[in-house]
Amino acid sequence: MADGNQNLSKEDILNRIDVLLNKMSKERLLFFLSQIEDKPVKWKRKSPRKSCFISVDYDTLNYSGNKKIHNLSTSGAYIEAGESFSLGQDITLWLSVPDKDTPFIKIPAKVVRRDRAGIGVEFEELTEAQRRIIKKVEKAG
Numbered sequence: 001m002a003d004g005n006q007n008l009s010k011e012d013i014l015n016r017i018d019v020l021l022n023k024m025s026k027e028r029l030l031f032f033l034s035q036i037e038d039k040p041v042k043w044k045r046k047s048p049r050k051s052c053f054i055s056v057d058y059d060t061l062n063y064s065g066n067k068k069i070h071n072l073s074t075s076g077a078y079i080e081a082g083e084s085f086s087l088g089q090d091i092t093l094w095l096s097v098p099d100k101d102t103p104f105i106k107i108p109a110k111v112v113r114r115d116r117a118g119i120g121v122e123f124e125e126l127t128e129a130q131r132r133i134i135k136k137v138e139k140a141g
Contacts, residue, residue: 028114031087054137057094057104060085067118069095074131076109076122085111085119093121097133105133 008016021029054069056079068080077093085091093107107130113120126134 027087052137055096059092059094060089070118072134072137074123074126074134076112076120078113078118078120080118081114085114087111087114091119091121095134095137097137105130 005013021032024032050073051071052069054072055066056069056077057066058064058079065081069077070080071078079093089111091109091111093109094104095107096104107126108124109121110124111119112122
């Protein structure tokens with residue numbers, strides 16, 4: 001929360017939240033509701049994300065493309081995306097890596113968040129080798 005918001009009354013905070021919620025799609029509202037009703041601890045990431053600007057190729061059932069990763073960790077990433085992605089949608093990332101023996105790695109993921117600028121994906125069952133490579137990419141990114 002920005003420093004200027006610390007002095008807001010509870011009513012002002014609720015009014016601002018109401019304005020933000022009214023801008024969300026029904027799908028996003030339902031996802032948000034399930035998160036705060038069921039398991040609010042899910043809000044915490046499994047591992048901290050590092051800001052970066054790395055190109056990534058991706059495939060879904062409907063299309064393929066190339067976008068930029070804005071932050072990355074061994075648990076997931078935030079990807080710039082203008083296309084229409086659905087929460088829970090499967091996506092395969094092809095991440096270029098700074099390793100001459102392994103020029104890229106294939107990472108299966110799920111869309112767990114989306115907004116106007118992009119999508120948050122959670123990686124599914126990475127191998128230890130993939131985790132090490134992602135950590136190298138984080139450092140290079």
